[in-house]
Amino acid sequence: MMNRINQKLQEDKKLLSIYFTAGYPNLHDTETILQNLEASGVDMIEIGLPFSDPLADGPTIQASSTQALKNGMTTEVLFNQLKDVRKSVSIPLIIMGYFNPMLQYGIDAFCKKCAEIGIDGLIIPDLPVDVYNEQYKTTFEKFGLINVFLITPQTSVERIHFIDSISNGFIYMVSSASVTGSQSGFGEEQSNYFKRISNMNLKNPQIIGFGISNNETFTQATTYAKGAIIGSAFIKHLSKEGVKETDSFVKSILNKT
């Protein structure tokens, strides 16, 4: 069976992927958020496994992680919450988290659990490409998990080709040199970067993340890429409106009324 991520990537449409931190705003919101997002027409979801020291994240996701940990979120709790998720959610699900909590759980055990639940892929910002290749690739593949790699405007052409060659799914294109959430719109520099990557005709489609917050930035990103990922803007929405009101957020991004 083909991985759900790859199936989704074959659809003839631009994809909207949403990130949220598991355990935020309340410990047991995870399932509700997943179901509501799917019902609102989101194509893919990244479930954030909170970490005490999220190096690549800006203030919004940091604060949601701190709160989630305070609420009692752990790897074990998350896996329990997701135990029956495939009975009610069918879009691709990715766990995004830092490497240390996974390492402590045990990479083999972690991947096995993901496969049992029906998780399709992982994004681990601080697991370097070479370490993954040498030590963990076989495990991920054994459990049918896609590992998603990042590229940034500073990534060299040579390295982009290398990352493309070892990717199997999509490439996560970080929109600019920044941590999550710190953009207020894309300028010419970003457009040029989006164009440059688009023209490289990579084997894997690209999905752009970091700094996407509204219909305008979503449209800019998906002009050049297969899809876009929204994180901080959705967390802000959750903190204001709570978990029930995801529909209005998704509609505002897709500009549907």
Place this chain on the structure above:
Amino acid sequence: MSYNINEKGYYGEFGGAYIPEMLYPNVEELRQNYLKVMAEPKFQKEFKQLLKDYVGRPSPLYFAKRLSKKYNTKIYLKREDLNHTGAHKINNTIGQILMAQRLGKKRIIAETGAGQHGVATATVCALMGLECIVYMGEIDIARQAPNVARMKMLGATVVPALSGSRTLKDATNEAIRDWINNPVDTHYIIGSVVGPHPYPDMVARFQAVISEEIQWQLQEQEGKTKPDYVIACVGGGSNAAGAYYHYLEDTDVKLIAIEAAGLGVDSGESAATSVLGKEGIIHGSKTLLMQTKDGQITEPYSISAGLDYPGVGPMHAHLYKSGRAQFISITDNEAMKAGLELCKLEGIIPAIESSHALAVFEQKKFKPNDVVVLSLSGRGDKDLETYINYFKL
């Protein structure tokens, strides 16, 4: 077995560069250049000149007669406390500021806990006329006010780290985030032998001047280059790395690392990483760190802000695991007592970090003929308030 770094950036199984892709170009630029730059005769000349004329090196290797008598062994103190700015930290910041210049960087960032590394960074930035931004936990800013003022006088901008537990580890996170946001013009001066490869090795090499000097100073005074023991306190582990460096592969020289036990190793208020830590990833390095069983990094405690870090550098994780170094933990009380003892016996007021190292003599017996070199990493001026409160002076 080798105790130094291998070509992949690991000490045994520890080290590496566990960094997000956003940092890859910065760290890779440094990795490709640091050894080449450090090998340039012009770089070496400038580095040595500044260490001599500006820092005041060589720092004396002082035979502590009364202390030796009390503990019936031969104790030499390596006087890093006499360096400009009052600690060993400046050896590293001088080296790294020259490195930053060679790499064409215009903007310097640093993290600091107690403020010693922040002051040492602000100092070299003033010296070179470079912009300096120091991240410091909001809680540390409140408890280290004099060092905050010093940094400001030296022209640095001190930015409070408001995330997480608002102490050293969070200041380090903020500095790393700043580097992600400013990948082209900025150099990050890390303050200890921590962080992603090549930092632990680069910082160790800059601090290696400590053991380079010990070798010839001991030759002059004892007629041999090798002591029986080298002792140093370990926060991240930079003064220890420097004091050990030229003796790492020579197992005749025994190495002792002193960690902060805080209120006691089992009290829940401790920073004794070798006892309480487990293997994991912190600040881009695979090493020993204090964490929950779930892999969340926990907050350490020590009366000494410089030892109040939940990890140790990968070199020290390897020295611990391989048994090359003996690790001893010292409580707040033991350290404070040893600090005051040095004042009375030798007329030297040590930094509380260094007081932890000094407390070894109550824990471990040395033979009368043992030559014991102890890294006196800093002076106690910055800690006066803590000493005053503790001893009700």
